[in-house]
Amino acid sequence: MMNYIKSISFIICLFISFLAKAQQPVKLMLDKQANDDMTRKMQSLIALYKYPKQPFAPYSVFGTSAQGNSEFNVKMPDLTGYKDTCFGFIFFGGADNEKLKGNVFTLVVQNKRDMKPAIIWTDKNFNLDLTDDGNPDTMKYDQPFLDITFYDKQNKSAYYTCRLSRLDLFKNAKYKMLVDDYYKGHSGNKIFAGSVYSFKEQRQNIRAADYKVGNDSFRIALKDVNCNGYYAEPGIDLILIGNYGQEELGDANFQIDNKNTFFEKNAMRFDVKEIDATGKSLTVELNTGAKLTRQLNTGKKIPKFKFSLIEDENKKIKIKKYKNKPTYIYFWNYEQTRFTEDTIALRSLQNEFGSKINILTLNYGETPKELLNFKQRASIPWAIGRSSKPINDLFYVETFPSGFFTKKRLKLTHANISPAELLTLLRNGSGNKN
Incomplete structure (x- = not known):
């Protein structure tokens, strides 16, 4: 008996120690x-324009032919011998020049995308002078990307990096055509160099x-x-x-x-x-003492929503269809941790309790074709539907995987429960009660 009490006391001490830590x-x-x-979906373009002569119109009057007080001149580096010269603007929230608030003037020479590398000057001092910013950057024709970093003038510890890359010369022809048509029609008196001679922008923020x-x-x-x-x-x-x-x-x-x-x-x-x-x-x-604001309440019904199964994207199903049995709703994607372990546990759930509970897995991120291939290749017996950001938000799903188990009539009993945890619960007979 004393040994049992000592063991319990030791466990309690460990728990208190963990909680305090x-x-x-x-x-x-x-x-x-x-x-x-x-960031992943964004294909923002840093449009480049052919450089005929000064003065320049600022980015703020993009799409117009505004002239006069808004125009500005830039002190240029020696461009003798260079061809295919273009200019554009890179966004940086710390750029404080009155003429180009929030934008950095950028000059590109040898912008032909051939064996000669493109040479890129950026006005890192935000003073419309490209001769006092140090050496220019270079980007070879086969270089996947180029990172350019801008610093706050008052605090060099505050900086932002913009990753430049190019559109593929031989892919996405329809997209490039749409971009070209848009910029050619909305560039005012500027001459758009073309989407393949501009830069893609990825913000490293x-x-x-x-x-x-x-x-x-x-x-x-x-x-x-x-x-x-x-x-x-x-x-x-x-x-x-x-x-x-x-x-x-x-x-x-x-x-x-x-x-x-x-x-x-x-x-x-x-x-x-x-x-x-x-x-x-x-x-x-x-x-540990704060009231949580982003979670579903156990004992209450889960939110109403509609979803589609991967076999028929056009047919919307109401979740109330699953109210007649306890239901496990499992949000997932291919990139999650525990993918293999959870798939094994889901198969055990289906084999042992598939007649007593509903299993609905909702994928976020993959295409219907990818999911159909996965279901057929792995002989998946449970339902696979597609989630969406609104559905994720209803359940406060922030990371994947996330599992929710309900009683009949869709009253929540367990949130953030993994397939393996639910399997243990059901095997112990404490999870399939009405």
């Missing part, structure tokens, strides 16, 4: 680059760290929304949450607030104690 502030160094869904707390782990990041090198501006910048170790983050974001910045993940609230202004670090603390 988890509630201490943790400083995370944000030393990883990450992307969000907007997200810094991330991986974080483990208890049995949970995830990636947390700061997003410099206005790309000015500062990551902690209230009402502007964001905290993003994603899967542990993955470069692309999820859709969950939290606004940085003046006084009370926090975020929630898997039914846990984390208070943000300190944010380095230039995005180098973030200090968080688990708050």
Whole structure:
């Protein structure tokens, strides 16, 4: 008996020790680059225009033929012997020139995309003088991308990097034609060089760290929304949450607030104690006593929604169709952790309890064709539907996978439950009660 009491006391001490440790502030160094869904999908173009002569019209009068007070001149480097000269504007929130607020004047020579590398001058001092910015950058014809970094004039620790790349010369002909038609019709008196002679822009404005707390782990990041090198501006910048170790983050974001910045993940609230202004670090603390705002309430019905199965994208199904049996709703994608383990556990759930519960898996990110191939190749017996951001938001799904188990009539009993955890629950006879 004494040994049993000692064992219980030891376990309680361990738990209290873990809880105390988890509630201490943790400083995370944000030393990883990450992307969000907007960054991945965005194909912003830095339009380049042929350089006939000065003066230039600013980016703010794009699409017009405005002249006069808005025009400006630039002090040029020696361009003797160079051909195929173009100019354009790169967005940087810290650029403070009155004529080009928020934009950096950019000059490109040898912009033919042949064996000669393109030479790129950027007005890094924001003074309309390309002779005092150091050596220009170069980009070879087969170079996948070029990173150009801009610094805040008052604080060199605050910087923003823009990644330049090119459209493929031989792909996406329809897209390039649409872009060309648009810019040719909306460039005022400027002569558009063409989409293949312009740059694609990818903003490197997200810094991330991986974080483990208890049995949970995830990636947390700061997003410099206005790309000015500062990551902690209230009402502007964001905290993003994603899967542990993955470069692309999820859709969950939290606004940085003046006084009370926090975020929630898997039914846990984390208070943000300190944010380095230039995005180098973030200090968080688990708050076990706070009321959660981004979770479904157990004992209540789950939200109503419609979805489609991959076999018929056009047919919408109401979730209430599943109300006659307990239902497991599992949100997933190919890039998640535990993909193999969860698939094995789902198969066991189907084999052992498929007659007693509904299993509905909702994928977010893959195409119907990819999902059909997966279902056929792996002989998947359970239903696979497609989720969407609105459906994810209804369930506060921030990372994948996420599982929810309901009783009959779709009343929630367990949130954030994995297939393996549900399998154990059902085998113990405590999960299939009405």
